[in-house]
Amino acid sequence: MTDSNKNLHLILRLWHEYISPYRYKIILAFAFMVVYSITTGAVVKFLEPVVDDVFKNEDLNMLQWLSAGVLITFIIKGLSSYGQGILLNDIGQSIIADLQNKIFEKIARADIAFFSQNKTGRLISFSTYHITMIRNLIAQIITSLGKDSLTLFVLVGLMFYQDYKLASVALIVLPFSIIPLSKTGRKMRKISGSTQSETGDWVSYLTQVFQGIKIVKSYNMESTEEHRAKTYIDTLKQYAIKSGRAKASVSPIMETLGGLAIVIIIGYGGWQVIKGYNTAGAFFSFIAALLMTYEPMKKLANLHTNLQEGLTAAKDVFSILDHQKAIQNKPGATELYLPAGEIKFENVSFSYDDQPTLTNLSFTIPAKKHVALVGPSGAGKSTLFNLLLRFYDPQQGDIQIDGQSITDVTIESLRHNIALVSQDVVLFHGSIRENICYGSPEATDQKIQQAIQKSACDEFIKNLPQGLETQIGERGLKLSGGQKQRISIARAFLKNAPILLLDEATSSLDSSSEKIIQNALANLTENRTTLTIAHRLSTVKGADQILVFDQGRLVQKGPHKQLIATKGLYQNLCALQFNSQS
Numbered sequence: 001m002t003d004s005n006k007n008l009h010l011i012l013r014l015w016h017e018y019i020s021p022y023r024y025k026i027i028l029a030f031a032f033m034v035v036y037s038i039t040t041g042a043v044v045k046f047l048e049p050v051v052d053d054v055f056k057n058e059d060l061n062m063l064q065w066l067s068a069g070v071l072i073t074f075i076i077k078g079l080s081s082y083g084q085g086i087l088l089n090d091i092g093q094s095i096i097a098d099l100q101n102k103i104f105e106k107i108a109r110a111d112i113a114f115f116s117q118n119k120t121g122r123l124i125s126f127s128t129y130h131i132t133m134i135r136n137l138i139a140q141i142i143t144s145l146g147k148d149s150l151t152l153f154v155l156v157g158l159m160f161y162q163d164y165k166l167a168s169v170a171l172i173v174l175p176f177s178i179i180p181l182s183k184t185g186r187k188m189r190k191i192s193g194s195t196q197s198e199t200g201d202w203v204s205y206l207t208q209v210f211q212g213i214k215i216v217k218s219y220n221m222e223s224t225e226e227h228r229a230k231t232y233i234d235t236l237k238q239y240a241i242k243s244g245r246a247k248a249s250v251s252p253i254m255e256t257l258g259g260l261a262i263v264i265i266i267g268y269g270g271w272q273v274i275k276g277y278n279t280a281g282a283f284f285s286f287i288a289a290l291l292m293t294y295e296p297m298k299k300l301a302n303l304h305t306n307l308q309e310g311l312t313a314a315k316d317v318f319s320i321l322d323h324q325k326a327i328q329n330k331p332g333a334t335e336l337y338l339p340a341g342e343i344k345f346e347n348v349s350f351s352y353d354d355q356p357t358l359t360n361l362s363f364t365i366p367a368k369k370h371v372a373l374v375g376p377s378g379a380g381k382s383t384l385f386n387l388l389l390r391f392y393d394p395q396q397g398d399i400q401i402d403g404q405s406i407t408d409v410t411i412e413s414l415r416h417n418i419a420l421v422s423q424d425v426v427l428f429h430g431s432i433r434e435n436i437c438y439g440s441p442e443a444t445d446q447k448i449q450q451a452i453q454k455s456a457c458d459e460f461i462k463n464l465p466q467g468l469e470t471q472i473g474e475r476g477l478k479l480s481g482g483q484k485q486r487i488s489i490a491r492a493f494l495k496n497a498p499i500l501l502l503d504e505a506t507s508s509l510d511s512s513s514e515k516i517i518q519n520a521l522a523n524l525t526e527n528r529t530t531l532t533i534a535h536r537l538s539t540v541k542g543a544d545q546i547l548v549f550d551q552g553r554l555v556q557k558g559p560h561k562q563l564i565a566t567k568g569l570y571q572n573l574c575a576l577q578f579n580s581q582s
Helices: 003-055 060-108 112-117 120-127 129-162 164-171 174-211 213-218 222-248 250-274 280-292 294-321 381-388 411-416 432-436 445-454 481-495 511-525 560-564 569-581
Strands: 343-352 355-365 370-374 396-401 418-422 499-503 529-533 545-550 553-558
Touching (some): 003 060, 003 280, 003 294, 060 120, 060 294, 120 174, 129 164, 129 174, 129 280, 129 294, 164 250, 164 280, 174 294, 280 294, 343 381, 355 381, 355 396, 370 381, 381 499, 381 529, 411 418, 432 481, 445 481, 445 511, 481 511, 499 511, 545 560, 553 569
Parallel strands (some): 370 529, 370 545, 499 529
Antiparallel strands (some): 343 355, 545 553
């Protein structure tokens, strides 16, 4: 498919999916544009009687009528411009809102693998910078193909009506502009693609630095980061300069061609007036029409160049909107029925990017039992959680909950029955109440209070002036690590899911905070099927069973007392950890 066909396909898709729902407003806007274009032509036509009747014949009565006519024409022109401006703004903002909603919905529901393949800044750019480019694209399409084209059509039509020979001479220079404009458009498409990619990297970099600002400052890395930022900024500046130069290169072409056309018209038209083949009024009216075609013609000439930015952005955005999820509900998927909570892995194998992570795993987690997952870093423990939550699907084998394959039930019902508590607590800007109720927005005050008490959140919330309504800042920056973890546990209490996943929930806490969290977790794990990942082996001594993993394989299993008395990886891990602590 040629570039022209691809561009046409993008424009038609924008029209069918996002612009056409507002076609009635667009039709009304076009009606205003028609009025605007006609009044523009009328203003030009008024010049002929002004010169021939008012100035030459000194007709005062005609002067009064013409003055009134010009005033009324400009009033109508102004109102039509206002009407189309209001409508186009409304249409443009509505289309952008529709696109942003679609993009966010698509990104929010994408697979976890999608986020590992796309930088955060790139995804943010799709909802901000790219959308701005598409908004400009839509505005240019409607305005240029509407008002500018109609105005040009009326003025050129008026020129041909007055003198088709003169009009033909004036327009003979237009074909010479096609080749340079086409080259400029191709250049702009390349520059625009690079700019949008670099903008995504820049936003990713900013997100990374601002989120890690404490590390930046504690290591005195401000100067280093300033240098890196300058590199991004300089690159974006160079792209902006190239873009500006490419756009500006159109002006000399259009100015030269426009000047050439006017020189020809003045020479030929002036000769007609001198010889008496035409009146001075008709000639000045023709010249005025020709001069007034310059602005819409220049905009239409720039349209091809300017469209490349929007079309490049649209291409990127549609690549996101067209992304197909690998993890989705099967046709006919049923709700998960969970009478007990037994979890079974049967011959499960999984690889990240062709790197084996789990190999032929088979084990059972008894219902309402606490099972710990232990092993060195990279053994595959976190991958088990990812598979159980269906963030990924195994390449081989099956995972069942109470005899139901998790690929046969809806993703929503599966995740509804699982609560996750991680050491990397994710809190959102808002109040403590909002963060505890995240995932359970309809929870009653009684349920919230129970969750607060069981998670030991009441110990610090009662000392806050605004209590539950206290704003915690972005990512909970106003809270300590232990307080954040307790809010995370309260959130899990409120969800009240029968299966609980604890991902190293106390590994980064001090001893006093850990004791509080351990007591809260003891309450939380009661009467639930619980899987715990822990590097601190002392925290899993009380587990009903411990599964020991190494290089994606299950190498040992049993309670702590049995494993610690048996030569093997678990005994070695315990010896290393307890010796280092002593």
